[in-house]
Amino acid sequence: MNARRSQVKEPDSSTFHWIFKFGPKHQVDTGDQSKFSPGGPLSSDSGDNLGNDHSNDPKTSSGDEMEIDSNASDLETDEPIAPDDLRSVATRSFLSWLSMDVQSDQHPRIFWISGKPGSGKSKFLKSIIEDTRTRDLIGQSALILSCFVWRTGSELMQRSIQGLACSLLYQLLLEDEVLCDRLLTDPRTQREKDYGDWSLKDLKDVLKASLQITGKPVCIFLDGLGEIDPSEDRMDLLNWVEELSRIHQVKICVSSRPEVEFRSRLQGFPSFPLHYLTSQDILNYVFNAFYPDFISRDQFSDLCQLVRAACSKSDGVFLWVVLVVKTVVTGIIKHDTPSELQERLEALPSEIPELCETMWKRLDPT
16 A cells, blocks of 8 residues: 555655745635746746755845745735745745644645646655654644555555545554554444455445544645546545545645646645746756766866756656756766757757657667
8 A cells, every 4th residue: 555655766855855944824825826827926937947056045145044924925926936935935835734723624624736747746745744844743643644646556456546545544543543443343344354345435434434533633645646547537536535624633635737627626725836846956956966976066067057958948847857867977978078968958858758758769779
């Protein structure tokens, strides 16, 4: 059940460090999400200038720490927003959602992390789940459950609603021994001996009842909603997620691509598009990939324009950058000149399927 999560590589030490940099807002902003919509001030062609050397922490011109007001209304302008401000809006909303009182009916129970394919959604969620500061925010007594849907997994349970329900129930029972003892008296648990014996309805009912009686706050992370098996109905999945989120002490963070079904159902909840927020993460990755194993710091400085071009072409998609780094490293090993490396980059398509095909054709048969 944890196969997909185990397959997600650990992020670089500098990747996604910004998520805990800005403190949570007093309120979760569920209103205008236009700053995160294509063409809005946070769109990839307006404020997020890839390749600029932004510091790890917000600074004033004098070098002192910048005090960030908990009211983000000053960011809601028609002017392009700098990456640090962009991230502060997103992270303060997310951290506020994590720390909100789950018993209150005044707060949204779902947070949506959207992102293009390959933008690092699974890696982001894994880093959040495993960071001790997450538990500090949601409360030490809270239960954290997670599922990473995996369409290419070898078993149907890794990409089905039934598999999700089984995994969540299993994790919940591991965390709550008292609940486990209570469920053993349920006639259904005595009758069914294997997960294949359970109907989806019974599984959903038992999970719902378990979440209701556990008595503890529960935060669920569901990664890759769009990875559900094609035989499953996405609307059924979303209906079920919303049903679980209406349980009094439950909140759910989901991730998916910004596809039509998910936008139509999730756009009313607080959210952010991950691919708009990763420009500095991508630059850090590129620098660490090249220096010092392949080039010196001086050489890296000479290749800055090349690196910036690669990052700007990535449009926030980490997987694209990972693949491009491989082809540039190949060029460096072959002693390509900077101009030849530039030609390599310019010849690469911006979409991942076409990029993979191009790299495959370039493989040296020897």
